[in-house]
Amino acid sequence: xxxxxxxxxxxxxxxxxIKGLECLEYRGYDSAxxxxxxxxKLNVIKKKGKVKELYKLMDDSGYDLSEKGKNSIxxxxxxxxxxxxxAPSDENSHPHMSMNGKICVVHNGIIENYAELRSFLxxxxxxxxxxxxTEVAAQLIEYYYTKKEHDFEGSIRRALQDIVGSYALCVLCxxxxxxxxxxxxxxxxxxxxGDKENFIASDIPALxxxxxxxxxxxxxxxxxxxxxxxxxxxxxxEVLDYEVAHVDWDTDAAQKGGYAHFMMKxxxxxxxxxxxxxxxxxxxxxxxLEHFPCTKEFVSNINSINIVACxxxxxxxxxxxxxxxxxxxxxxxxxxxxxxxxxxxxxxxxTLTVVISQSGxxxxxxxxxxxxxxxxxxTLAIVNVIGSTIARESDYVLYTAAGPExxxxxTKAYTTQLGCVYLLALKFAKVLGKITPxxxxxxxxxxxxxxxxxxxxxxxxxRIQRFASAEYNAESIFFIGRGLDYYLSMEASLKLKEISYIxxxxxxxxxxxxxxxxxxxxxxxVVSPITQDELAGKMESNIKEVSTRGATVLAIIPxxxxxxxxxxxxxxxIPDCDELFAPILTALPCQLFAYYMAVxxxxxxxxxxxxxxxxxxx
Ligand code: F6R
Numbered sequence: 357x358x359x360x361x362x363x364x365x366x367x368x369x370x371x372x373x374i375k376g377l378e379c380l381e382y383r384g385y386d387s388a389x390x391x392x393x394x395x396x397k398l399n400v401i402k403k404k405g406k407v408k409e410l411y412k413l414m415d416d417s418g419y420d421l422s423e424k425g426k427n428s429i430x431x432x433x434x435x436x437x438x439x440x441x442x443a444p445s446d447e448n449s450h451p452h453m454s455m456n457g458k459i460c461v462v463h464n465g466i467i468e469n470y471a472e473l474r475s476f477l478x479x480x481x482x483x484x485x486x487x488x489x490t491e492v493a494a495q496l497i498e499y500y501y502t503k504k505e506h507d508f509e510g511s512i513r514r515a516l517q518d519i520v521g522s523y524a525l526c527v528l529c530x531x532x533x534x535x536x537x538x539x540x541x542x543x544x545x546x547x548x549x550g551d552k553e554n555f556i557a558s559d560i561p562a563l564x565x566x567x568x569x570x571x572x573x574x575x576x577x578x579x580x581x582x583x584x585x586x587x588x589x590x591x592x593x594e595v596l597d598y599e600v601a602h603v604d605w606d607t608d609a610a611q612k613g614g615y616a617h618f619m620m621k622x623x624x625x626x627x628x629x630x631x632x633x634x635x636x637x638x639x640x641x642x643x644x645l646e647h648f649p650c651t652k653e654f655v656s657n658i659n660s661i662n663i664v665a666c667x668x669x670x671x672x673x674x675x676x677x678x679x680x681x682x683x684x685x686x687x688x689x690x691x692x693x694x695x696x697x698x699x700x701x702x703x704x705x706x707t708l709t710v711v712i713s714q715s716g717x718x719x720x721x722x723x724x725x726x727x728x729x730x731x732x733x734x735t736l737a738i739v740n741v742i743g744s745t746i747a748r749e750s751d752y753v754l755y756t757a758a759g760p761e762x763x764x765x766x767t768k769a770y771t772t773q774l775g776c777v778y779l780l781a782l783k784f785a786k787v788l789g790k791i792t793p794x795x796x797x798x799x800x801x802x803x804x805x806x807x808x809x810x811x812x813x814x815x816x817x818x819r820i821q822r823f824a825s826a827e828y829n830a831e832s833i834f835f836i837g838r839g840l841d842y843y844l845s846m847e848a849s850l851k852l853k854e855i856s857y858i859x860x861x862x863x864x865x866x867x868x869x870x871x872x873x874x875x876x877x878x879x880x881x882v883v884s885p886i887t888q889d890e891l892a893g894k895m896e897s898n899i900k901e902v903s904t905r906g907a908t909v910l911a912i913i914p915x916x917x918x919x920x921x922x923x924x925x926x927x928x929x930i931p932d933c934d935e936l937f938a939p940i941l942t943a944l945p946c947q948l949f950a951y952y953m954a955v956x957x958x959x960x961x962x963x964x965x966x967x968x969x970x971x972x973x974x
Contacts, residue, residue: 461527
């Protein structure tokens with residue numbers, strides 16, 4: 357949801373800004389722009405399209421964008437946009453300059469009362485050059501700066517009193533060439549601390565090349581950054597203490613490393629990141645969930661579990677619901693976060709709310725977590741990004757060790773989220789005495805075996821590639837499954853539609869005949885994961901129903917079903933495992949299938965149309 361960068365220091369500012377924007381492009385790619393103060397003048401360069409369009413424009417205009425380039429810029433900010441207010445265009449691109457050229461702003465978030473503020477400013481003689489809510493912030497800060505406060509920081513603080521909405525705002529003022537001021541509410545800002553240089557970004561990958569020492573800015577704070585200092589204040593101007601965190605990600609974690617796309621690289625990382633998530637938590641025959649009290653007293657006090665999440669993380673939650681109910685016999689609801697807050701949920705202090713989020717910033721998920729807390733629930737966050745808002749605001753955190761996920765389509769984060777929900781379900785079952793010691797040991801072994809089985813799937817991924825090459829013209833694809841395979845189908849279908857733009861639906865195998873089977877015709881493609889022993893017979897009937905009506909069927913099955921007769925055109929065989937653990941393996945061929953369908957269709961894999969990673973609007 358828009359990426360922001362800022363830099364003050366001796367490096368070539370334009371190179372730092374452009375490279376930072378490239379790293380943040382997964383957050384939005386409708387337009388890009390930079391603003392900087394050079395020789396006492398405030399400059400703006402912006403362009404509709406991806407960062408490479410901006411790069412070309414600047415390169416053609418003679419700017420030195422090389423790392424080694426000389427720096428005569430005192431402060432710079434940049435932005436890559438995911439359009440909300442105003443279509444993607446040069447005019448609506450950020451940064452936005454105020455009418456009299458004093459102030460320049462980049463913004464991530466939404467100013468909800470922008471129409472009201474715009475009419476106030478119009479009456480004061482301000483003219484607008486764009487349709488965006490952000491331009492209002494630039495004009496309002498200038499208005500207070502020139503008419504009332506005559507002080508950069510004071511005018512921002514005053515403008516924030518009028519602004520309703522969410523924001524990560526980075527502001528330059530032509531009269532203060534040595535500083536960038538930022539304000540934050542409900543959208544992330546990470547500060548990177550260097551030696552006589554400082555950085556700002558929406559996310560860590562934009563900083564990691566330069567520093568590992570970061571500060572996660574809190575809501576309702578203002579940052580005043582020069583090359584030598586970081587000062588964080590509250591909205592009243594009181595100076596606040598802050599904590600510096602150290603990030604230990606590899607620098608190459610945010611690079612493609614020879615793969616054609618981040619999505620491919622991230623799928624190939626699944627064995628490694630699943631192991632990093634699960635293995636350190638299994639020791640001496642037991643599961644340890646750091647920072648989360650899994651005592652008998654704590655778990656026995658929980659009467660129900662409430663899982664909230666969005667998109668792919670929601671699908672991981674659905675698997676979690678199935679597992680916890682099956683293994684622990686605790687009732688679990690799993691709700692899409694955007695619906696949760698309007699559902700008047702039945703929650704009290706005996707409910708544990710499990711919040712799942714890769715970014716830890718998704719606004720719908722944050723709102724759902726806050727609602728659950730307000731109703732007395734304890735909260736456990738399963739989050740990938742260390743120090744993210746959801747991680748900070750929840751009572752307990754279980755980090756997935758996926759590392760930075762750059763591709764908009766979530767793959768390795770999903771697999772690691774599954775790792776955490778399996779650990780949680782098993783640990784609860786053990787503490788509640790619902791699982792025998794033998795089963796508990798077997799299931800831990802299953803988890804530890806997963807990385808090598810995931811690798812086996814990657815080793816034969818060309819089979820999925822071949823199938824996708826033959827089928828990529830499909831106009832509509834159905835994923836059908838029962839039990840865990842149905843929840844997995846939901847994720848498989850989402851992955852396919854988001855990156856290949858092929859219409860797709862996930863259906864419970866038994867439900868299809870209650871209406872949707874009317875859509876099956878000659879050549880309709882049906883993908884069916886069949887991994888559950890008791891349900892395999894019923895699934896065979898379901899795929900027979902569709903193949904008789906002309907569907908082409910790909911069945912994804914475990915080794916033990918390899919010789920079994922299924923009415924399918926193609927089988928993809930995954931390694932055997934206990935059926936309860938099959939979703940961890942089945943997800944990968946479905947992700948590969950979505951990837952190759954999209955590659956064959958020539959889609960932009962890592963930056964699918966209309967989407968952005970980290971959705972910080974409602
Ligand atoms: C799909 C995808 C989205 C996210 C969803 C939640 O591939 O990436 O559906 O899963 O927007 O995001 P997080 O997990 O960051 O809360």
